[in-house]
Amino acid sequence: MITTGAVARLSRSLALAGLIAATALTTASGAESAPQTESIPASVPLPGPPPAAVPAPEQAPGSDAPVPRTVSAWLPYWDQEGAYQDALRHADQLHTVSPFWYEAVSAGRIDAHPGAGERGIIDGLHRAGTKVVPTVMETMRSGALAAILTSPARRAEHTDALMRTVATRDYDGLDLDYETIAATGDATYAAVRDGFTALVTDLCRRLHTQGKQCVVTVFPKTATTGRIWDYAALGRVADRVRIMGYNLHWSGGDPGPLADTHWYEDILARTTALVPPAKLEMGLPAYGWNWPSDSTSTAATRHVTWKEAEELRLEQGAPYRFDEVSGTPYFTYDDGTESREVWYQDARGIAAHLPVLRKHGVVNTALWALDFEDPEIWPVLAGG
Incomplete structure (x- = not known):
């Protein structure tokens, strides 16, 4: 079960994604305090400069084809622990696991979430043949990230901090999930966009000299959203670009x-x-939201994993419904006070969405998140 504090942090991150995912929505932020963090000390040495080739794709035994x-x-x-065990069960399908372990809080400081850098998890995933590329996220106050990105000196300081982070363990790279820049206004939009591109370009270059991967997680680009990311420039320098398709x-x-x-279809x-x-990598949801059906209600909207959604549906005796237009399941129920509506994602829904990915030649996916999901999605994803 996700803790209350964890849901608040998760909701903040997902809420930021919603800023540009649907233009009619307004910003909402979690009110609860963040978990205690541990900063990465500046005394950790940066990786040395000797160049190394980026590792070649894994090869199947006795075959020239990549796994x-x-x-x-x-x-x-x-x-x-639950997510780690889930990863081990599906290691034959996993290209990369990105532990949600780090948070950038200033130009020179990267904090560690509880459990970050657990060597047993890193070693276990490596033994299973899965890359470990931890995520660095941020939820800085308004304008703070923009100030870092638009200053060459502070950008360099931040890149150094990121390189210290990747040096703390035997990581295979870093995933940057920087979301507060999505709210950048017109006056500074171009400068912030170019500053982020410069940050990623420098970080990827330095990671590549160490034979490590550079991954960037971005919001979807549609007619009205996603402008803050220079997709073309990021695609030239990053190894993987993850689209938050939720x-x-x-x-x-x-x-x-x-x-x-x-x-x-529009995004891809x-x-x-x-x-x-x-x-x-097209990001796919393994979770949902539980809303009050009445839009004027003051009751809270609650985050649910697929597991929690299905448990609730069965507990309430609510019939499973599937929206053919969107390709997603949902159900409704009465909690004794009001009517509630739950939309989420499962294997049937993902199977309905994969043809769009195939149409555009996209075979790589990213799941938010391990131990949230319908277990039947794994054979669906294996079929492409």
Whole structure:
């Protein structure tokens, strides 16, 4: 079960995604305090400069073809053991696991979430043949990240801090999930966009000299969203670009599907024109939201994993429904006070969405998050 504090942090991160996923929505932020963190000390040495080739793709025994690992997944720190065991069960499909372990809080400081850097998890995933590329996220106050990105000196300081982080363990790279820049206004938009591109370009270059991967997680680009990311430039320097293909409807708005086949069509038509499809990972949700059905209600919208959604549906005796238009399941029930509506994602929904990915040549996916999901999605993903 996700803790209350963890849900608050998760909701903040997902809510930021909703800022540009649906233009009609308004910003909502979690009110609870963040978990205690541990900063990465500046005394940790930076990796040395000797160049090393980026590792070649894994090879199947006795074959020249790469191992068909097309799924990456985030590992939430608030369900670390369950998510780790889930990763081990599906290691034959996992290309990369990204533990959600670090948070950038200033130009020179990267904090560690509880359990970050656990060597048993890193070693176990490596033994299973899975890369470990931890995520660095941020939820800085308004304008703080923009100030870092638009200052060459502070950008360099931040890149140094990121390189110290990757040097603390035997990591295979870093995943940057920087979301507060999505709210950048018109006056500073171009400068912040170019500053982020410069940061990623420098970070990727330095990671590559160490034979490590550089991954960037971004919001979807549609006609009205995603402008803050220079997809083409990021696609040239990063090894993987992860598209957060979820939160079309989110906790700050009305009930509805987290993803939609037509939305995916719009996203991928634009994205594949800018980034080689082989570098893309389409992020898929393994969770949902539980809304009050009445949009005027003051009751809270609650985050649910697939597991929690199905447990609730069975407990309430609610019939399973599937929206053919969006390709997502949902159900309704009465909690004794009001009517509630739950939209989430399962194997049937992902199977409905995969043809859009195939149409655009995208074979790589990223799952948010391990130990949230319908277990039947794994054979669905294995079939591409």
